[in-house]
Amino acid sequence: MADPITYRPKTADIPTQPGVYRFSDAQGRVIYVGKAKNLRNRLTSYFQDPANLHPRTQQMVFTACNVQWTVVNSEVEALTLEYNWIKEFDPRFNVMMKDDRSYPYLAVTVADEIPRMVVMRGARNKKVRYFGPYSQVWALRDTADQLQKVFKVRTCSDGVLRRAQAQGRPCLLGYIEKCGAPCTGKISLAEHKEKVAELCQFMSGKVGPYLSELRSEMKAAAAELEFEKAAKLRDNLQALEIVLERNAVVFNDGTDADVFGLASDELESGIYLFHVRGGRIRGVRGWVLHNEYGETDAQLLTTVFQQVYADAIAANNLEKLDAVSVDDLEHLPTNAIPAEILVPIEPAEKAVVEEWLSQKRGIKATVKVPQRGEKRTLLETVQKNAAETLRHHKSKRVNDLTQRGQALEEIATYLDLAHAPLRIECFDISHLQGTDQVASMVVFEDGAPRKKDYRSFIVHKGSDGHPLDDTAAMSQILTRRFKRLVAEENGAVGADEDGYLLASGPVDPLTGRPRKFSYRPDLVVVDGGLPQVNAAAATLAEMGIDIPVVGLAKRLEEIWIPEDEYPVILPRTSAGLYLLQHLRDESHRFAITAHRKKRSKTMLRSVLDDIPGVGPSKQKALLTHFKAVKHIQTATESELSEVAGIGPALVSTIYRHFHPEPGKLDT
Incomplete structure (x- = not known):
């Protein structure tokens, strides 16, 4: 019997949407099927203290060796899919619908x-x-x-x-x-x-x-x-x-179709497939493929079709095909090629693919990218499952202690480091055409994210008032981060330009805990190529900090080392490359999140925010009286004095803000 801890998925990896889940034993047989309005809440309940579980549930979780799930749009779809799978797999622990009365x-x-x-x-x-x-x-x-x-x-x-x-x-x-x-x-x-x-x-x-x-x-x-x-x-x-x-009809016209979802990164792709027969979902599949160098999603779809339909049965004589669903509807079996194949993008050489599929099927088969309606809605659901498949696969790799140890050793070997980098910090810059520039610092310890150490920075503009380019912004952020490190290591006292209190020593004497930036990383990673890496290395050298710096370029996943003309190329299946890619992607995600938050606040700002003494209540009074900012800008002092709560001094301040005296610059 397996210990549930050995196959328990990480809570953060389980989606919160409705769906259907399956527990399987060591031989791959499905032993229990269930549905949930919230998959995370339901599945985590199975991995609590076994003493609190019902005896039969306790036996089930100790018999199982794996748990999988499929996300759907609603509880109704989950209900139908659950009972179709119960009938198909005949799970031994699903007693509710296996009584003498059978199904209604x-x-x-x-x-x-x-x-x-x-x-x-x-x-x-x-x-x-x-x-x-x-x-x-x-x-x-x-x-x-x-x-x-x-x-x-x-x-x-x-x-x-x-x-x-x-x-x-x-x-x-x-x-x-x-x-x-x-x-x-x-x-x-x-x-x-x-x-x-x-x-x-x-x-x-x-x-x-x-x-x-x-x-x-x-x-x-x-x-x-x-x-x-x-x-x-x-x-x-x-x-x-x-x-x-x-x-739970997904297609009202009773269509037979296969719906493919595809979610890719530079190294791997998550594939998900819904078999829709007679307008209903009859089966699902999800798997992960390794990408080849330079292979596009369109080319990958062609490869997927070859794998899925290589052994498909012909469908040119429909009356000879028996329905395989539990409700005996007249439709194709799931191992036959349907008339329609729905995909998120057109495959490479679409005409050739359609001709090959038509020959395999015996009659015409078409590949379509739905743009609207119920087919587009279902495709979006399949896309979510493809993304979930890829995310779950990557998180399993990160959570594997053996893989993490191997990844760190590979990074140390390929980058010629003295020891495995137990703490890695990755930096990224995010902005929209130079506006609302922010930077992220993501920390991995022992090959796993340490989210409580994540930090975001607002990038200050240059002395000329213009936004910095990416290399200058990276230099600024690294300077600020490592100035704090040096200050805490050396016991400096005072405050830096960000207003950060530089207390003495790396450890807080009151709590005994390390200060925010007191840990020295073993490796610094920046998102970018040789220019970004050289700028980062120069910044650290100016500060007298000896920490290895590398850059990870997104296009071909090349690792750049300062002043080296050629990048380091790790094997595509390398555990070290997967770890660095996960680190870079996490840094990119965190930077984008911080940028969007800052941009949202900027969009909510008003020109009234810059007037001294005009807070939210005064702004509300002005807008209530004048209806629009442009009317406030053109109002006279006598008109401004008519607003309740606006005194003579504030009237003069508001008027002078919008009508500065000649020769004086309004700030």
């Missing part, structure tokens, strides 16, 4: 003379069409009730039907118009069977045309002032929309 289904007895819609369990009958399964009987009965309002098909038992035929009058449902009453001839048997066919077609996923027709009829009835008929049609539309939500 919506069944239509299409072979009867007067077909009937009914909720069924148990053994299947080839002469009956089944739709479902449903997680709860109440949900299924509610769905059946909504469908009956629209299609008015028979739901009564055979005994009630015979009695109504003998008496010549319908049952209560016929009187209240929830049934077409074919038993008494209110509608013909042909009309009733037509309604049953429409019901089966709707439940099979062919809902788009039917809903469009209902909307057209509703608008036509309203145009002809038949408001009662229009209201009934409106109610029917609302009832069918409820049914669609219950069944």
